[in-house]
Amino acid sequence: MELVAFNLANGLIVGAFYVLMALGLSLIINLSNVVNFAHGNFLAIGGYLAFSLTPYIGFWGALLVSPLLTAVFGYFIEQVLIRHVYARNHIYSLLLTFGLGFILQDACRFIWGPSPLPLGIPDILSLPITEDLFFITWYRVFMVAVVIVAVSGLFAFLRYTRVGMRIRAGTLDLDTVSALGVNVAALRSYNFAVGSFLAGLAGVLAAGQIGLNPNMGDDLIMPSFIAIIVGGVGSLTGTLLGGLLIGVAAALTTVFYPAGAEAVIYVIMAIVLLIRPRGLLGEEGMLS
Amino acid sequence: MNENFLVRHRQLLIVWALLLTVPVWLPMLGGYTALAGRVVVFALAAMSFNMLLGFTGIMSFGHAAYFGLGAYGCGLFLKFVTASTLLGVLAGTLLGGIAGTLFGLLLVRRRGVYFAMVTIAFGQVCFYIAYKWDDFTGGYDGLRGFSRAPIDFGLFKLDLASSNNAFYYFVVAIFGLAVGLQALILKSPFGRTMLAIRENERRARFLGIPIEKHIWLAFSISCFFTALAGSLYALLNNFADPLGLNYIMSGNIVMITVMGGMRTFWGPLVGAVLFVALQDYVSSMTTNWMFFVGLTFVCVVLFFPRGLMGMLQKRAGT
Numbered sequence: 325m326e327l328v329a330f331n332l333a334n335g336l337i338v339g340a341f342y343v344l345m346a347l348g349l350s351l352i353i354n355l356s357n358v359v360n361f362a363h364g365n366f367l368a369i370g371g372y373l374a375f376s377l378t379p380y381i382g383f384w385g386a387l388l389v390s391p392l393l394t395a396v397f398g399y400f401i402e403q404v405l406i407r408h409v410y411a412r413n414h415i416y417s418l419l420l421t422f423g424l425g426f427i428l429q430d431a432c433r434f435i436w437g438p439s440p441l442p443l444g445i446p447d448i449l450s451l452p453i454t455e456d457l458f459f460i461t462w463y464r465v466f467m468v469a470v471v472i473v474a475v476s477g478l479f480a481f482l483r484y485t486r487v488g489m490r491i492r493a494g495t496l497d498l499d500t501v502s503a504l505g506v507n508v509a510a511l512r513s514y515n516f517a518v519g520s521f522l523a524g525l526a527g528v529l530a531a532g533q534i535g536l537n538p539n540m541g542d543d544l545i546m547p548s549f550i551a552i553i554v555g556g557v558g559s560l561t562g563t564l565l566g567g568l569l570i571g572v573a574a575a576l577t578t579v580f581y582p583a584g585a586e587a588v589i590y591v592i593m594a595i596v597l598l599i600r601p602r603g604l605l606g607e608e609g610m611l612s
Numbered sequence: 613m614n615e616n617f618l619v620r621h622r623q624l625l626i627v628w629a630l631l632l633t634v635p636v637w638l639p640m641l642g643g644y645t646a647l648a649g650r651v652v653v654f655a656l657a658a659m660s661f662n663m664l665l666g667f668t669g670i671m672s673f674g675h676a677a678y679f680g681l682g683a684y685g686c687g688l689f690l691k692f693v694t695a696s697t698l699l700g701v702l703a704g705t706l707l708g709g710i711a712g713t714l715f716g717l718l719l720v721r722r723r724g725v726y727f728a729m730v731t732i733a734f735g736q737v738c739f740y741i742a743y744k745w746d747d748f749t750g751g752y753d754g755l756r757g758f759s760r761a762p763i764d765f766g767l768f769k770l771d772l773a774s775s776n777n778a779f780y781y782f783v784v785a786i787f788g789l790a791v792g793l794q795a796l797i798l799k800s801p802f803g804r805t806m807l808a809i810r811e812n813e814r815r816a817r818f819l820g821i822p823i824e825k826h827i828w829l830a831f832s833i834s835c836f837f838t839a840l841a842g843s844l845y846a847l848l849n850n851f852a853d854p855l856g857l858n859y860i861m862s863g864n865i866v867m868i869t870v871m872g873g874m875r876t877f878w879g880p881l882v883g884a885v886l887f888v889a890l891q892d893y894v895s896s897m898t899t900n901w902m903f904f905v906g907l908t909f910v911c912v913v914l915f916f917p918r919g920l921m922g923m924l925q926k927r928a929g930t
Contacts, residue, residue, distance in 0.1 A: 414725050415671050416913050422863045423909025430903035546736050549729050590737040597718045
């Protein structure tokens, strides 16, 4: 029973990570039709920036500043590279971000070195919450709390701010939004920055748990794709659900059949595609 | 008549003249024949992929799966069943092709970015299987313990095991058969329908063409050819690598195609030459090869989206 509880808690934490990554990816796919292969590298950059900032502004400062810097970096990348391929065949945006991922990964390796680095977290967070629940440190609780705050913040942003409303409207019908006088190019840039912010935040959190290495994002990008497919392309709530679902499913599979932990998320995807091709909460016809 | 023939088929003649004389001129440039073998194998994979991307307008980003399954199918057959090169190639082709055909059933209703994402995810399934199933596939270290066997044609014996040139010509012969077949398919009514789907899917649908069936068939054909290339790759290295199944490999296949020119028949072959030369050169010069390869990808996308052959054709005004 304890084993199940442990893995369930673990699954929720892993799922929360997938959610942060996948929501950022999903935002960009919905508005710009770009699958950002380099999203995992934005995550790594967020983590490494936190590593470099921590000695000056501490962990808490880095947790705030590093995602913001990642967002600025994302905005810059969108302005310089990504926006040139919106009007072209989708294959170009895939290739562009694929190449960009290579560049960023090697850049991290060049700047911070190829060997893994630890990110120091405050002492209080590395303690277990109680002796019985020795396997859950405060850091894990803290991560889940941050993810909850970030996701609520994102949904509030999309619901109540002007830019957020435009992003949602643009997801549904970009032509009309453009015809109503909204600067769609700028909107896509902001949107990309928001997505990068989420990746950067996930990077800081991940770095505190598993440490840093140049390809730390690689293991997270595929589950994030699957979270989006399972949840349904076009629906952020679906992505949220999909991320948690595959996180928990993978963790529970570990209890009963450890070798199948990664396989199970693909099985879920195949089942969803067979029974409900548009995804759990996806709308028919969206991007398909 | 002869002059006309030469002009009309000059691309074909140039390609084959160069391919058949590789063992003569490549060493002069400082290359080795196995390098040319790699070019031909990648070219076959990319040309098979291009039947989808360039000629049907469908964007798969997971062709490494079928390439890698071809390699593993061939390797496993040679290792565990019987050491017959031709049967191994057949086994690899069937494994990758059938897997692609089955995956295709789940894919045909998706389009655009969604299609690409699902193909990537399927590709990763195969990667994880090869990676995790240690005792059967060799896991992380890849599959070893098989090697290409000589082929006995009765009258003469083709010594693939020890002679690199003999193996190169074996690969080129299969390449020739495969791309010849591809050209025939593209010229057939079915191939013309693929073009119609690429140009305007909705109009093709209104004309009564069963789009999903055609896309499924095109996907399946493309997977069989890609798996054939994969089997040859296993023979080339006497080794099947799990990284050959990874999405990085899929990206490389797409890149080869785009770099050479995705709207041209021979473009992927040109792309394979460029890609293998670049990879070989850069990885011998610096450990930061990923940076330069990535930079090349970005530059090709931003500045040379038509690829080399596409640019040449535009300049020639054809």
